[in-house]
Amino acid sequence: MTATHIKRVYRHFLIYGLLIVLLALFLFPIYWIINVSLQPNNELFRFPPRWLPSHLFLGSYKAVLSSADFLIFYKNTFLVASGSTLLCVVVSILAGYGFSKFRFPAASLMLVLFLSTQMFPAVTLLIGLYSLYSSLHLLNTYTALILASTTTALPFCIMLMKTFFDHISKELGEASEIDGTSQLGTLIRIILPLSTPGITAVSIYTFLVAWDDFLFGLTLVSDLNKRTLSPGLSLQFLGEFSYNWSGAAAAAVIATLPLLVVFLFLQRFMVAGLSAGGVKE
Amino acid sequence: MKFKQFSMVSMSLILGTTLAACSSNSNTSNNKALPSNSSTADTSTTSDASKEKVELTFANWISTEDATKEAYNQLIEGFESTHPNITIKSLGIPFNQYKDQVLVSATGGNAPDIMMANQAFTPAFVGASIVQPLQSLLGETIANDILPSSKAGVTYDGQLFAAPWTPHPNALFWNKTLFQKAGLDPNTPPTTWDELLKNAEKIAALKADENGNPIYGIGEATKTGSYTGQMLYRIGLSHGGKFVDDQGKLVFGEGTALTDSLTYLRGLADKKLTPIGAEIKDLRGMFANGSLGFLIDGDFGRNNFRTMSGKGEAFDNEWGVALVPVNQTGRSETIFTEHQLLISKATTHADAAAEFVKYLLSKDALVLYHKLNGVMSSLTSISSLPELNEDDYAKLFNEQMKTASPFPTANPKFDNAMNEASSLTVLATTTKDDISAIIAKVLPNIQALYQK
Amino acid sequence: MTIRWSRKRKNQLFGLILILPASLLLSITILTPLFRSIYTSFLDDSLLSALHPWNHFANYKAVLSSGAFYHSLQVTLTYVISVVVIELLVGIALALILHSNIILRGFFRSIILIPWAIPTIVASVIFLLIYNSDYGVLNQLLISSGLINEKLNILNDASLALIGIMGIAVWKQTPLMTIMILAGLQGISKSIYEAATIDGAGATRSFFHITLPALKPVLANVALLMTVTNFQMFTLFYSLTNGGPVDATKSLAILTYETAFQKYDLGQGATIGVIWMFVLLLFSIPLYRIAHRPQES
Known part of the structure; x- marks a missing residue:
């Protein structure tokens, strides 16, 4: 009894110790970004660097928050990222289910083909992409950015959803079909509730792919009113003559805060796993 | 249940966003020809009606x-x-x-x-x-x-x-405060290359300021990138070098200018007169922070330094600007x-x-x-x-x-050549290899760009 | 018999309908520029000339016979393999911790995602500061902890620059890895563990005999994802080292960019892209196989 007790304490010690070390490593740069954002640029060139701002400097935050451009970039990014997430999640659920449940002769080949669309360097595709979106009259539209981010994320979302659906027993679906539920009904009512962790992971992934997009936003959109965050920040803070580190950091902090709330909300859906669904293995 | 709703909502949202985005489709390709409606509405009364918008x-x-x-x-x-x-x-x-x-x-x-x-x-x-x-x-x-x-x-x-x-x-900025600390006359900038180097050594000997910040004599760009190549070209000019001749033929490695320039840069590195691996954006920040004795930079310097130092116009008293010192050619060689x-x-x-x-x-x-x-x-x-x-x-x-x-930009690959040339600076300042070996290693890459 | 057959047909049709939206999306937006690039790889296509004649395999010969390509391939592979392996190990560890019954679990799961939400373009300039040889906090940390005596010049040292970039990639991407693996862990039924515990299997044994095999498809998927993502990585290389010092971090992405937009040779740029695609496929197919092997029940 005591031996297992000691073992448990030891285990806890190990888990929390590792957690603290890893969190420290991952959060230190975040701390540094916040630290940089609270100092004027001229304070950054000193050694040893300041661990805390010598005085609270809010100039960068004021500048970012009072910049109409930043708010536009922010809104655009949010629209594009949300649109891409919805589109990608729905399309990848359908396709993932299709690939998982129904065996076609060329299914494997098709999945590999889907996958290989991601394997060409974006830099060499730029001119082709630009011409394509130009001929579809989609330049300077949210649609262009949503399509571009969705297609970037889609192949993996499909594969991931397929993997998750593979886990869910086929018998479950078949049983429900015998009950007289339609195939689409089975997917929506029986299968999807069991796949929430997968769907959440795929949503977060797609959202952040669109969120971090630089190249498409830069190339397919040139209108300042449609600019997204990354190209916008680059335009405002990473100029010809100098970098505005403090400003860029402040913008990153402001941009990231609302996401944290979204994550806090979304991670709840990660908890419901197969264990809750009463699936027989 | 929840997920049925969720998926219905998502579906309709997707349709909604897509449609909205499609309809807001701005016609960039042909709107040049269209009269713009909002911004010119107020001026249209005063403008010549016959003129096309x-x-x-x-x-x-x-x-x-x-x-x-x-x-x-x-x-x-x-x-x-x-x-x-x-x-x-x-x-x-x-x-x-x-x-x-x-x-x-x-x-x-x-x-x-x-x-x-x-x-x-x-x-x-x-x-x-x-x-x-x-x-x-x-x-x-x-x-x-x-x-x-x-x-x-x-x-x-x-x-x-x-x-x-x-x-x-690009002209020579110097820091008057550091001049004073190093025992130099803050109002007499160097006029020759030798004076520049001597002054830089004296300033670098200060090593660090009262806060412990490092102090360097002069800031030269030494990070991979075409800007560093351009600065090497500038240093080459003052050593009597050229990049291309009047016929556009590459003469970068000919004569002693390139060797001399790289020897100069290696000297800076060996004596810790310049920070290594810095790009111009770092150097501007360092100059504005009082860590560099000299910086060769453009006329936008004043504005940059005012902002970057956080001191505004008051910072103007702490530095001066002079013509780039004369080296082997007998005139103030610089680029613009x-x-x-x-x-x-x-x-x-x-x-x-x-x-x-x-x-x-x-x-x-x-x-x-x-x-x-x-x-x-x-x-x-x-x-x-x-x-x-x-x-x-x-x-x-x-x-x-x-x-x-001006930069000899007639060949559109000049920018790429400058990027390659930065390797010369990087190798000269970070390795102990012979300067001649460095040139023999890098120059062919530049020559390849100028062939055909 | 006939009824069963038609039902199978009906199922296949339904399956095809499910796949249709994805197929349409991908073929419209990616395949056209992709085919255009493959076509371009056979042309003498320079931005600086008006004529773009067909030149058979001249681009391929030029690329494959140049040392620059192999050097960049080596840089890329070193980078990709190291980053993916480290991310997998750290990701598994973090996911296991966040899966276990710890306090503030939801909070930790959320904040671990933050690095991924910082725009790469901003992260890279902040890391320029963190790594700075004269003013960087990393040097301060390493010196005060007694690990080094002389300040490191990470991004300007041929032996350290790539490691510096890898560090940022791991920092930025591991959170995603963790969330994906965590999602995979949620998918493993608790009843298997319970059965194992009754059999007297310890934590280590049940990890190697239950968790890892069950996670294999998800792990293969995320490894695949990270392989492709890092093969494509451009921003970090471009803004941190621009391929330097000298060529120490000149990855294929930088080489392609240089060829297309500094040497203006779109033909050779596309050629590198095509070869790159084959290299990547070579890497991906085994991972793909692991991820999508039919499940044995």
């Missing part, structure tokens, strides 16, 4: 950068108020991606009407045939007014392809970078575009831009105006411009 797109990187945003807005305002039938639509592209983005949009059939450029970008735009000759559009008066030093950098195959707008000759203006080949409003370029080159525009950002003009008649020579700072840079050389 024109919207021009102007690709640039100065419209959103903090340092130049205000000047940009005022310039556009100044133009639109005198040309009510023309509106300028800004196409802001980040500086780092500027060249490739303009090339992509122009080859994709959507060239902006007017584009800003510098000497690294212009040769690419000319080489890719996306811009048109300007001589007839701008007229002889302007063409003949271009500063002699600027002329070569905008002339391709005998034709004027770019209007030189604002030149930025230049902002230029180009008109695209594909524009359907070449005349209106030319009007805009003429305005930006005009006295009105430059006096305004000079007042806000301290820039100069590449036109002889304007650079000599008292309004552009109102203080010693402006006079010094106009003086420096007389001996400044």
Whole structure:
């Protein structure tokens, strides 16, 4: 009894110790970004660097928050990222289910083909992409950015959803079909509730792919009113003559805060796993 | 249940967003020809009704950068108020991606009407045939007014392809506070290369300031990238070197200039006179922070240093600026970078575009831009105006411009060559390899670019 | 019999309908520029000339016979393999911790995602500061902890620059890895563990015999994802080292960019892209196989 007790304490010690070390490593740069954002640029060139701002400097935050451009970039990014997430999640659920449940002769080949669309360097595709979106009259539209981010994320979302659906027993679906539920009904009512962790992971992934997009936003959109965050920040803070580190950091902090709330909300859906669904293995 | 709702909502949202986005589809490809409705509505009463309304797109990187945003807005305002039938639509592209983005949009059939450029970008735009000759559009008066030093950098195959707008000759900034601390006369800058080095050594001997910040004698760019290559070219000039001869043949490695330049850089590294691996943006920050004795930089320096030091105009008392010291050639050798203006080949409003370029080159525009950002003009008649020579700072840079050389950019691969050349600087400052071995290793890469 | 057959047909049709939207999306937006690039790889296509004649395999010969390509391939592979392996190990560890019954689990799961939400373009300039040889906090940390005496010049040292970039990639991407693996862990039924515990299997044994095999498809998927993502990585290399010092971090992405937009050779740029695609497929197919092997029940 005591031996297992000691073992448990030891285990806890190990888990929390590792957690603290890893969190420290991952959060230190975040701390540094916040630290940089609270100092004027001229304070950054000193050694040893300041661990805390010598005085609270809010100039960068004021500048970012009072910049109409930043708010536009922010809104655009949010629209594009949300649109891409919805589109990608729905399309990848359908396709993932299709690939998982129904065996076609060329299914494997098709999945590999889907996958290989991601394997060409974006830099060499730029001119082709630009011409394509130009001929579809989609330049300077949210649609262009949503399509571009969705297609970037889609192949993996499909594969991931397929993997998750593979886990869910086929018998479950078949049983429900015998009950007289339609195939689409089975997917929506029986299968999807069991796949929430997968769907959440795929949503977060797609959202952040669109969120971090630089190249498409830069190339397919040139209108300042449609600019997204990354190209916008680059335009405002990473100029010809100098970098505005403090400003860029402040913008990153402001941009990231609302996401944290979204994550806090979304991670709840990660908890419901197969264990809750009463699936027989 | 919840998920059925969720999926229904998502479906409808997707349809909604997609439809909304499609309908908000701005018709960029043809809106140039359409009259713009909102912004010109108020001016339409005063403008000539017979004149066609024109919207021009102007690709640039100065419209959103903090340092130049205000000047940009005022310039556009100044133009639109005198040309009510023309509106300028800004196409802001980040500086780092500027060249490739303009090339992509122009080859994709959507060239902006007017584009800003510098000497690294212009040769690419000319080489890719996306811009048109300007001589007839701008007229002889302007063409003949271009500063002699600027002329070569905008002339391709005998034709004027770019209007030189604002030149930025590099001069020598020195830190008076560090001079004093090192026992030097804060008001006597070095005039020869030897003095420069001696002063730099004395300043570097201070090692660190009272806060423990490192102090260096001089800041030279030593990080991989074409800017570092350009600075090596500048150092080469003062050692009597050239990059190409009059026929455009590569002579970079000929003579002793390149070896001498790299030996100079290695000396700086060995004696810890310069920070290693720094790019110009770091060096500007360090100068503004009082960590560098010398920095060779452009006329935008004053504005940058005021902002970066956090001290504003008060910081002007802490430094001085002088002509780049004379080395082996007997004159103050330096380079200048230049902002230029180009008109695209594909524009359907070449005349209106030319009007805009003429305005930006005009006295009105430059006096305004000079007042806000301290820039100069590449036109002889304007650079000599008292309004552009109102203080010693402006006079010094106009003086420096007389001996400044343009980059030999006739070959569009010059930028790439400078990128390769930066490897020379990096190897000279971070390894112990023989200078001759370094040159033998890197030069073939540059030669390969200039073949065929 | 006939009824069963038609039902199978009906199922296949339904399956095809499910796949249709994805197929349409991908073929419209990616395949056209992709085919265009493959076509371009057979042309003498320079931005600086008006004529773009067909030149057979000249681009391929030029690329495959140049040392620059192999050097960049080596840089890329070193980078990709190291980053993916480290991310997998750290990701598994973090996911296991966040899966276990710890306090503030939801909070930790959320904040671990933050690095991924910082725009790469901003992260890279902040790391320029963190790594700075004269003023960087990393040097301060390493010196005060006694690990080094002389300040490191990470991004300007040929032996350290790539490691510096890898560090940022791991920092930025591991959170995603963790969330994906965590999602995979949620998918393993608790009843298997319960059965194992009854059998007397310890934590280590049940990890190697239950968790790892069950996670294999998800792990293969995320490894695949990270392989492709890092093969494509451009921003970090471009803004941190620009391929330097000298060529120490000149990855294929930088080489492609240089070829297309500094040497203006779109033909060779596309050629590197095509070869790159084959290299990547070579890497991906085994991972793909692991991820999508039919499940044995």
